[in-house]
Amino acid sequence: MAISGTEREEFEKQLEAYVGIDIGLEDQGRDPVNAAMVRHWCEAMGDGCGAYTDPVQAAASVHGELVAPPTMLQAWILGGVSMASGESDPRDKQKELHRLFDSKGFTGVVATNTEQEYTRYLKMGDEICAKTVIESISEQKATGLGIGYFINTRTTFRDQNDEEVGWLTFRVLKFEIAEASASSSDESSVTPSRPQRLKPALGHDNAWWWDCVEKDELAIQRCSSCHALRHPPRPMCGECQASDWDFVFSTGQGTIYSFVVIRHPEVPGYTYPLVVAVVELEEGTRFVGNVLDIDPAEVEVGMSVQASIELVDDEMKLPVFRRAQ
Amino acid sequence: MPTTLKDEAAIVGIGETEYSKNSGRSELALAAEACRAAIADAGLTPADIDGMTTFTMDNTDEIEVARAVGVGDLTFFSRTPHGGGAAIGVMHQAVMAVATGSAKAVVVYRALNGRSGARYSEGVSGGPTTSDLIHWSWYMPSGLMTPASWVAMVTQRYMHETGCTSEDLAEVCIAQREHAIKNPRAFFHGKPLTLEEHQAARHIVEPLRLYDCCQETDGGAACVVVSPEMARDLPNPPALIRAVAQGAGAHQESMTSFYRPTMTDLPEVDLSARQCWEISGLTADDIDAAVIYDAFSSIVLWQLESYGFCKKGEAADFIRDGALRLGGRLPTNTHGGQLSEAYVHGMNGVNEGVRLIRGTSTSQPAKNEHVLVTAGVGVPTSGMILGQA
Amino acid sequence: MSTETLRYQDVNVGDTLPELPIPLTSSLIVAGAVASQDYTPVHHDKEAAEAAGMQDVFMNILTTNGLVSRFVTDWAGIDARITGVSIKLGTPNLPGDTMTLTGAVAEKDETGNAVTVEVTGKNAWGNHVTGAVKLTLPAGD
Structure with a gap:
């Protein structure tokens, strides 16, 4: 259960101390912007843009010379292999803030939004450093993941001439992991590789x-x-x-008695928009099933449909309907 | 022994928490606060309460609330099933308890963290294999698993049969929003809704658009039911319960009564209506204002027909000239309803019914002798008529 | 990718970008993490990912950004300048799945020949990424 009353008030007062502060570390890029790291990035992304890897094409373009992909901005200051140890600099105020949240039960963490702007494209040889500020901490929010707080940080990137080349913001949710999912007694504690439809009991x-x-x-x-x-x-x-x-x-022949087009919420395992109809079978009973392979705008009450039984995902067979020929 | 439930009990106190999207406290806390407020409003103390009743869907035990509030001996406690269909079913329980002497003063409550906790819009799934889950299993595999999807299915057929349009549904939403604008408890307080906004909003489940669907709310509401004799000695003008009734109909399913000869027939609503009129001796013509259960806009239309305010299939015509608005034939959901005030499973509607009788609604009609209050549609349901003592 | 760069005048609000399906493999996820110098264990170490409640390594945010940027420049061409990327993150990208990127032109602004493209990347679990990419295009000849 999320903290409440005076405990919550005191906690939120502690949070206030972090708003607006610099996290205490300046990240200095370990290598100048260079063609090898750019090529490696472009290979990973499958990005064939000549401005990044082909000096001739780059020279003829608006960029005039080889440039780094703009979304690579943060890559120039990340820690590389040292990050794998999980250890962090004790001076890092952002980590300290996360530990404070952990201590109050908000142990979950997920990045929800990021925004970046680029003042200019980086060129080979540019030397980048960055500073990060905790911009704001939200009030307590109820989210799909649980009760928690959003932390907004802003990182500003500068070059060797101390000129700003871009910035990025991150919005991170620190949340209390819902009891149901934390204490799940399912045999599989991890999510299956592909979502499947809900099966009947x-x-x-x-x-x-x-x-x-x-x-x-x-x-x-x-x-x-x-x-x-x-x-x-x-x-x-x-x-x-x-x-x-x-x-x-049943012969599976019938007519649509009523139908809906489901758009929200989108449940994993189903394809949306999802047409579900009450079909009046020719035997006289009604049956609820999906209508497939049709533009939702074309579905009508009274339309003739034909059932067939098919696998609707990796595991479940279901009677489904299509417009009768 | 009384033979009917006419004038056997009155609502003498109402209470509620604030309505929000994140209460920051337990459902027990919300229930206890709403009950405490209702008891205080009635001019009673917890020691005077000897009966408690709520919905089966409420997560908080009567005895937990009783302990929290300081209620002592309970001679009556019960639960009513079927979601919002229980909204007046719980009143039926309370009136029966008071009429038979099983209890002298019954607190009726409903509290839920409907937004920050379990959200009904997320749909049904999982759980133990009960007849209930077997029931949902006919729909989950096809993806039909939210209240919006079930009600949309009947709405589509209703629109097909009657010619009712999405613009007609919008009138329900806009009329209620006009009321909510003036209600400080309402989520949409001060926020008008236009036909264009209604029509431009995304579909949730066609043919229902965003504003055709009620909110999800954290909050609690409660009221106190006592005998008319006891009510005379209490501070607030009582809302006399002129009639109260439950109904479940032929071929009834919970939300998915798709197999009836005519899907749009709602025999359970007709049955609740018929009993309300028979017990009270009143007719639709005697009703001055209404609180009509509105989990979705379309269900308001169907209830207008079942309760006889207009003929079957003609509700869209009935409301088109502003019948539901203040000054119209039947000012309805003067608090904004569950579309625009808050979704507290209809218990906030019961409290608005009492305010209408007291003359204290923020959208108070001039005439307020009799008020109809109804419950959820698509499920076994219930209804009551409130009157001035 | 196109060898021609789109001109500002060629682009209209509502234009859709060619759909780009990205098969999600462990190799892509690890290569993206390493190329972005992000060695956070959940992006390359399956055991660490499992300990975090996932069934496998999952894509880091920089790779998502890189793919979104590639999706837009594949369409816009070499003379486009990306000026900003704003994204909302949703369901994780896991090996074995496919993320399909779709996009459409949402806004045009003549000052600076600026164009905003709305982008969605959807996998089997739902939307992995939704957001907007701002870019400038050269004026027509």
Whole structure:
């Protein structure tokens, strides 16, 4: 639970001391801007822009000579292999601030936004240094990840003539990791490699129906006594109260009775905009399913559709509909 | 023993927390604060309370709230299921308890961190395998898993059958926003909404746009229900409960009653309405103002039809000339509703109903003898009529 | 990439950029991190990434920025000057997935022949990156 009351007040007072201060370190680029590091960057990014790697093309361009990719700005002052140790300079006020958040339970950290502006493109031989200021700390916010605070920092980059060449800001969220995800007892504590759709829960009253889907059949439950069809399946007939039932297979032909186009929220595993329809099957029962391969603007009540049973992701088969030919 | 619930109880106190997007405290704290405020407003002390009731979806136990507030012996406690459909169901419970002598003074409450905590817009998933999860399993694999998606499905069919348009839905939103502008508790206090803004806003689930959907709110609301006799000795003018009723209909599902012969029939709302009129002896013509449950704009239209303010399929015509606005035929959701004040599962609407009877709404209609208050749509539901004592 | 540079006059608000799918491999993620001198372990060490709750190494922000910049200059050409990049970060880029970059011209400003391109990079989990790239283009002949 997030801190509250006087503890929160005191904590937020402590935070105030960090707003507006320099983090205490000046980052000096270890190498001047150079063609080898630029080439390495461009190879990694697949960036074939001649201004970065082809002296002839660069000379003929507005740049006039070889320049470094502007988004590489921060790369000139990062620490390289030394960063892998995880140790940080004890004078670093930004790290100190993060530790303060950690101590109050806001252990999660994620960068949410970054903005950069470039005064000029860097040329080979430029020597870059940078200073970082903690610009602001937000009030406590409720976010999708949990309760937390946004920290905004601004790093200003200067060249060998002490002229500003650009700046960047980072917005970082320090948040309290939600209890549910922290104490997840799932067998897999890590996210699967590809998101899959939500699977049905299976029980006595519906597992048989999903077994039919596995066998590529769209089943409709039928009362053994009065032969009324019913969907979704239930253990008793609402017409005659008989408990015995069997099922028939639908032809999958039907018409759209109503439909929606889902745009928000986008749940991983599904493709949006997502068309979901209540389809009136020719047998008379209705069924809820996706309508595929159609411009959402073309879907209409009354449209004829045909079901087929298909894999909708790596794992699940589902009856889906397409406009009937 | 009474044979009906007509005039058997009155609401004598209302209370609420501030409504926000991040309360910064527990749902228990919100519930306790709302209950404390309602008890104080009633001119009672916690020791006078002997009944408590809330929604099954409320995360805070009655006994936890009782301990926090300092309520002692409880002779009645209960819960009502089906989300916002319980909004007046809880009132039904309280009135039955008071009418039968099971309790003398019942606190009804609902508190949720609906924005900073679990958000209903994020949809259903997971959990233990109950009949409820089996139910949602017919929809989750296809991606139909949020309240907006379920209500949009019925809305699409309703628009198809009646010719109701998105502009008609906008009138519900704009009328309510006009009320919210004047209500300092409302999230949209001082912020008007135009038809152009409504139409330009993104779709959440077609045909519903952003402003057709209610907010998500942190907050709590509560009220106190006692007998009319006891109410006479208390400081505030009581809101007499002229009728209160629940209804679940044929082919009922929770939010997904897609399999009815006509999807847009809402027999559970018709049933609540019919009972309200039968119990009270009143008709729609007697109602001066209303608090109509508005998780989504379209459901307001359907309830106007079920309660008989207009014929089936004609609600868009009914509201087009400003019927829901102050000075119109039926000033509705004068607090701004859940679209524009706050989403507290309809309990904030109960409190607004009481304010209308007291004459203290920030958008107070001149005539306020009888006020209709309703509950969630698409689920088993409930409704009540408040009147002056 | 185009060998011709777009001229300011050739560009209209609403123009879309050619879609660019980026297959996300461990090699790309590690190469991007190393090229940007960012040796934070989660970007090259799978064990460290797992300890941080991810199932594999994930892309660092500089690489995202580098790819966004490449996406825009692939379209705009060598004489474009990028003056600013502003991005919002979303779902992580993980090996095995594909990030598809899409973009459209959102604004034009004649002072300085400035153009703003809105960019989205989407992977299977949702939007990895959304944002805007500001650039200037040469005037037409």
